[in-house]
Amino acid sequence: MTSSTIHVTRQHTKAVPGTTGRGRPRLGVGAAIVYLILAVHLTVVIFPFLWMAYSSLKSNKDFLASVWSLPTNAQWANYGTALGDGKLLVYAGNSLAITVVSVALTVAMATAAGYAFVTYRTRWMPWVEVSMLVAMAIPAYVALVPLVATLRDAGLLDTRTGVVLPTVAFNLPVSVLIMRAFFSTVPRSLVEAARVDGASELRAFLRVMVPIARPAMFTTAIVNTIWVWNDFLFPLVLLNTPSKKTLPLGLTDYVGERVTDYPVLLAAILLAALGSFVVYAALQKHVIGGLTSGAVKQ
Incomplete structure (x- = not known):
């Protein structure tokens, strides 16, 4: 190798500004x-x-x-005590029933509403969107007194239905916004092509848009599942029968009036949080992808 070749080689191996001598980025x-x-x-x-x-x-x-x-x-017997003595499985079953029904209703209504917000742009539609944003800013604590009175008059107090309905109502605005953000990225030509082929509005929505919107629906379902599963306020206020307690509310049984077995309480808390943690850890890519689906326009 000649001296000129060595000189050229040394020039090419000089560190790039902002990197180390081996080309790795400098911190x-x-x-x-x-x-x-x-x-x-x-x-x-x-x-x-x-x-x-x-x-x-x-x-x-x-x-x-x-x-x-x-x-x-x-x-390890603390976990057995948490499962056996505290009726943790009964409370988990109540939470599961409320969560499944609430999430199913929320996703179905949010999907239809999100599609309507994008497809039917009437002059009053922006006002509806503003009202949804205002509804998101209202805390649930403000509506507790009239909510309890309304459910009592309707005979729904201390029932699972009485917990499901306000849960869906308060989770619906943000769910609609998630679905609206997704549908705004879908080309309108897909629906127009279905209409040209003779499909009705409902058929075009169910056969064309719903299959495309499954990722966003999946994301909305996961987010709502975590919210509803961990909800403490509505079950605390609306449920009185001990056998109808949800899992977060049932954890209060482990706190004694005078003596509390704290390790058993911590074991019960970990078991209660395990379900939502596993679901989110396994499906976090779908959650992040669905939340950012409407961030970039093609």
Whole structure:
């Protein structure tokens, strides 16, 4: 190899600005700060779950003696106590029934409404959208008193139906906006082609638009499942019979008036959160993809 070849080779191997000598990106001050903030946030989010996990394996005496120490002898019987004595499975069944019905109604109504918002652009449609945004800003606590009075007059107080209806009503606005964002990205030519082929409006919606909207419907269902499964307010206010309690409300049974077995309580909390955590961890790609489906126009 000649000296000129060596000189050219050394020139080509010089580090690019902003990278290391081997071509890898150099970590700047701004990026380091961002990574540090993310690391702190991740620690703050994950540590409570880790603390509950190892604290649930302690005895109540060890827990009260030292809250932060690791268990010396794992008490796996705490999970059996949480499942057996606390009627956790009964509460989980109640939550499952309310969640399935609420999510099914919310997704069906949000899909139809989202399609209508995009397809039928009348002069009063913007006012409907504004009213939905205003409804999202109203907290549920404001409507509790008239809601309880209305359900009592209708004979729906202390019933699963009385929990499902307000749950659907309060979750519907944001669900409609998710579906509307998706339908706004779908070409109108698909519906027009179905109409030319002789399909009615309902048939075009069910046979053409609904199959296309399945990813967004899937996302809406997952988001609502997590919301409804973890809801505490409506079951607390609207249900009085102990056997009808939902899972979040049933966790209050583990708090004693004078003595509380905290490891058993933590075990019950972990079991209650396990369902929604597994669903979201397995399907988070669908959630993120559906929420951003209307962000970019083709």
